[in-house]
Amino acid sequence: MLYPNGFKKNYKNNINYGNRGMKLEEDINESNIFYQTHNIGIIHKKPVPLTIARVDFPSRREAVVREAYFKTPSTTDYNGIYRGKYIDFDAKESKSKTSFPLNNIHPHQLAHLESILQHGGIAFLIVRFTTLDETYFLKAEDLLLFTQQTKRKSIPISFFREHAIIIPYKIHPRIDYLKVIDELYF
């Protein structure tokens, strides 16, 4: 079942859209705004990639996209700069209490994270186990170690508890991932 970027279809009634399923994304966006307004770091979510097939112009000054298709992203969703370093990450949720399914991550994204590491950037995943309300910072190095060393289709929560860092929930910023970066990299 295709839920592109959190768009959900209720076949009985009307269409719900917007990332209703990803509160994590809202939290990260709030944190990014906090970071920008306080001049701590400049990190943005990349817009959803779409192939635009048709645009209407109801008037000279207005344009409406009338047909567009979701593209598979070739990169991760978030990147930017912090303390002079290139930062790159993706945010994922898991409803499971015991593991994080790897079908959540496209092979392109893994390759992208690996390239970023090779080029001297800071790359990671923010993974939230929603039913446990636990949010982890998982370094791309550890993610890639797991995917390259096992054929498993999901990462058990024990791996996170051993290798990843819990990001505590705060009022501002909600997901202080830059603080984790301070601890791990500086």
Add this chain to the structure above:
Amino acid sequence: MLYPNGFKKNYKNNINYGNRGMKLEEDINESNIFYQTHNIGIIHKKPVPLTIARVDFPSRREAVVREAYFKTPSTTDYNGIYRGKYIDFDAKESKSKTSFPLNNIHPHQLAHLESILQHGGIAFLIVRFTTLDETYFLKAEDLLLFTQQTKRKSIPISFFREHAIIIPYKIHPRIDYLKVIDELYF
């Protein structure tokens, strides 16, 4: 007249879309692909930001965006990593032989470039004077110096000839801007 991101309307006939006016963008994308495949640097163009208002699902596995609106971008179009540094830039064209109109650049983009500099990144514009077939690398520092010190509505070409670096056109990559970065920053 609103031409969002290069979409052009011919009111007599049909709609042309795609960045037909920006060969510079094609050239930069070719260069970015070259840089990635040769593992020189990882730079991507950000997708066009759209506010999605309506999505149809013709079948379970297909989604079509049926209504979306172009957003004013709050950042520049390109960013990535090169030699461990965060890279950020925009690409602009000018048909004029004598100047580069500053209405090409949104105040948000100037503010964004300034923030990137403050945070230790490499920020610049690639400006092509299309009728002269001259492509310049203009450091954000110089761009901001100009906009902050004058009230002029365009940058004369003499400023580019004095402060900017010409990027020669090559076969591969077409716009070797990373080579200019090597000269200026390393």
